[in-house]
Amino acid sequence: MEKIVIGIIGAGYIGREHARSLRLVRPMFGDKLVIAAIADKNLEAAENAARDFEIGRFTDDINSVIDDPNINVIFSCLPTKFHIDVIKRAADLGKAIFFEKPFAVSMQQAQAVSDILEGSGVPNQVGFVLRYAPTYHALKKLLAERSRESALRTIVLRDDQMFPIKGISHFTDWRSKVDLAGAGVLIEHGIHDLDLFEWLFGKVKRVSARSNNFAGYEGIEDYMEVRLEFASGVTGNMVHIWHDIPAHQSIRHFEIFFNKALITLDTYDMHHITVRDAVSEAKLERPDLYQMVVNEPLFKDLSNREDMLFVSDYYAIQDYWFVRNLLEGNALSPTVKDGLRAFTVGNACYESAKQDGAWVEIS
Template sequence: MAGRTYGVGIIGAGWVSGEHIRAFTVNPFTEVRGIYSRRRETAAAKLQETGVTAKVHDSLDSLLSDPDIDIISICSPPNLHCEHVVAGAAAKKHMVIEKPVAMNAAELQKMQKAVREAGVTTIVSFVLRWNPMFETTKQLIADDAIGDIMYAECDYVHWIGPHYGQYTWSRTKAAGGSSLLSAGCHAVDALRWFVGEVEEVCGYKAKGFPGSDYEFEPNITAILKFKSGAAGKVASILECRTPYIFNVALYGTKGTIRNNKLYSHKFPGQSNYLEYPTILPDSGDVTHHPFRGQINYFVSCIQNGSKPHANLDDAAKTMALCYAIDEAIATGRPVKL
């Protein structure tokens, strides 16, 4: 199947959809053939912006019923993801699903059921898994550079205010959901990706700006108890006065990783951290995110019939962790997963 060209349909015409289009355009086995958005003019403008010639569909049903489309990219607002994933599964389309996957556990379970019954391939855009620093960190862990991880931290610190495009919807409870659902779920997924599954969480809210317009707590932190026996901390800070920060710190029995710095038993006599040059996850701009790596991997999985590591069922574990943290914050009590 490697020589086949897969037709792609884009659902949604916001900021991130342009990066999906560009990623599919450069993949040698895919071609963007259609787009649907609630406003036809917005969809047409997105095609013009990306230099792609494709059909602008007047309805979701029109795009999903197009036999020339094999893959759909769901870049619609998060509160529409459930509807679009269930419809895409019924149409037997492979799917790229933007994060957050779903706004609550009930929606998530409905999506999982539809995808399992349809037997289609999915991938969720926890796109930092394809960031070079993440890839190197994952390999260092596999190579026993730091031994067993005892403690881990990940921080998502990004001022998303009125100056920022997504603020108008992401600050709302209906479309943004929470600090983690809106943005910080990337940090939650990073801890799962590097350390493993979590069995219990405690969560706390922090102060935000006076007179904040957020409909949920924009600044939160949580303590995590991993099944491996490790402990960890995750923070999601959306009201702050600082450039974008995404910190990863992993403390092991044989060494430590702090972003792109390594202290390891593999280097006898090492007196300080070894810093290696790489592309860091240091920008919230979607043009900086490695969508090409994600899309190339996804297409190869479709070709060889394998399941992507960031498939819907795997991503559901990250989302369940986010829901648990939000519950812990709301109730003031630890939550077991």
């Protein structure tokens, strides 16, 4: 594409996050990147975002933005149930689409979204933003190094987050409604981890899961434990928790056991990785983590951007690459294929939880 003219649909938490990120990277693309409009049924939210992030037009009519012939790229940032409507309308008009995870409220709807996007052939990218986080690229490098010396045995992840039922940054309660959200912590938040696990460790073969619903919102689990078996024979355990402990930050805590080494990763405050083996313990923090990845293709052109790379602003890094790849005609990543795959693994977890933890195979 020669010029990108973006319309953002949704001015809530993630719509604003994209507006912020795109404004940050805009000077890097000169007049080839325009953030033309933002739409939300809440006109005030659209107006505030337009003012805060210098967006030309705001409206409460989302279709007027999708249909605008000057706009050729759409960001879908509405509550989960509505992505399909935005994606269908934009795909029918041949527009490139960035859409947020989990992008559907059911397996059937996820398949329908995939059919629309694959059928139309429009460039598309799903918001698995952790794939753009320098920390996880450093982890991937460490995993490859350690794997050459010692066999990977098992992975443990605890992912906890403040219950976002009241919204992440402002009051919105759609995450408490099963028809709008699809389900609870696993699909809404843990889907990032389902994608990350396969990106880091390879294909999952089968899962066994149990869920619980302490807060009592119908169909919205706030606890999910998953046992995973990878095609490689490696095993894993994930626990996803939505809690109500404001004094505790939301963190991901990984423990990755090799025969003769342990890698731990915490996303508390700054990201930390520790590597222990028989003879040593290495604690990697900023700037060590970033030095490990700064020459990789994804990051090397951003090596002077302390505000993006060194503070690990992975939303901005993600949006930078979305824009750059579109302009240069490169393939986008991750796409709806990856989104559908993570959704499929998640769906197997829900199937298993319904059967009290029975193993469910994933083809």
